[in-house]
Amino acid sequence: QLQLQESGPGLVKASETLSLTCTVSGGSIISTSYYWGWIRQSPGKGLEWIGSIYHSGATHYNPSLKSRVAISVDTSKNLFSLKLRSVTATETAVYFCGASRYYDTLTAFYLAWFDPWGQGTLVTVSS
Amino acid sequence: QSVLTQPPSVSAAPGQKVTISCSGSSSNIGNNYVYWYQQVPGTAPKLLIYDNNRRPSGIPDRFSGSKSGTSATLGITGLQTGDEADYHCGTWDSSLSAVIFGGGTKLTVL
Numbered sequence: 001q002l003q004l005q006e007s008g009p010g011l012v013k014a015s016e017t018l019s020l021t022c023t024v025s026g027g028s029i030i031s032t033s034y035y036w037g038w039i040r041q042s043p044g045k046g047l048e049w050i051g052s053i054y055h056s057g058a059t060h061y062n063p064s065l066k067s068r069v070a071i072s073v074d075t076s077k078n079l080f081s082l083k084l085r086s087v088t089a090t091e092t093a094v095y096f097c098g099a100s101r102y103y104d105t106l107t108a109f110y111l112a113w114f115d116p117w118g119q120g121t122l123v124t125v126s127s
Numbered sequence: 128q129s130v131l132t133q134p135p136s137v138s139a140a141p142g143q144k145v146t147i148s149c150s151g152s153s154s155n156i157g158n159n160y161v162y163w164y165q166q167v168p169g170t171a172p173k174l175l176i177y178d179n180n181r182r183p184s185g186i187p188d189r190f191s192g193s194k195s196g197t198s199a200t201l202g203i204t205g206l207q208t209g210d211e212a213d214y215h216c217g218t219w220d221s222s223l224s225a226v227i228f229g230g231g232t233k234l235t236v237l
Contacts, residue, residue, distance in 0.1 A: 037226075039226075045230070045231075046129050046215065046228055046229060046230040046231045047164075047172065047215055047217070047228040047231070048228070049225060049226035049227070049228070052226075060224065060225075062225050062226075063223055063224070063225060096171055096172070100226075101177075108221070110159060110219035110221070111219055111226050112160065112162070112177065112178075112219070113162040113174055113177040113178075113217070114162075114164075114172070114174065114217075115173075115174035115177075115183065117171040117172055117173075118171065119170070119171050120170075120171050
């Protein structure tokens with residue numbers, strides 16, 4: 001059974017870089033079935049997709065965050081990581097990692113549903 | 128502000144039926160599959176519906192999904208107190224090339 005677990009600092013200073021890791025267990029990160037992604041949820045707000053990565057290193061990012069985000073994968077350790085530069089206090093949120101299915105045809109590509117999700121980790125950005 | 132529009136809250140009595148709407152546009156719901164997630168406060172979202180109307184293994188048939196044009200609907204019948212949660216719709220936006228979500232709907236079972 002595939003499981004994901006986030007880890008990283010719970011407190012980051014404004015203007016610095018937020019770094020998180022998601023460790024995958026119960027399955028291989030080089031599975032051809034999944035993209036691996038990050039989603040965040042500010043207190044009392046909805047979900048916001050940050051970006052996703054394939055085991056090959058191919059990435060897709062939220063256009064609104066693309067200039068500050070980097071997602072990488074370490075297949076030897078079965079994990080993937082998030083770096084978000086120049087954070088502000090408004091980016092205090094619970095950060096989730098998740099496995100998403102995808103559709104990749106000759107005419108279209110898109111990411112589909114996320115399942116499973118990690119339990120989430122609260123990151124507070126101090127101003 | 129979310130690209131997909133959901134009502135902030137809905138409520139109904141135990142045993143009753145409730146529907147939650149999710150409104151989008153031709154670049155997202157109109158041409159892509161819709162997904163629904165259930166999130167009990169303090170926990171991670173859980174997949175309820177994928178590909179508009181399909182239920183993952185273990186999800187009871189009290190939960191159903193449908194789509195028409197640029198809107199989607201989640202239906203829950205035989206409401207139970209354990210159904211109290213936030214419900215989120217999601218899809219792919221072909222213009223943004225991004226996963227997008229609604230703002231979430233809080234379900235209260237009175």
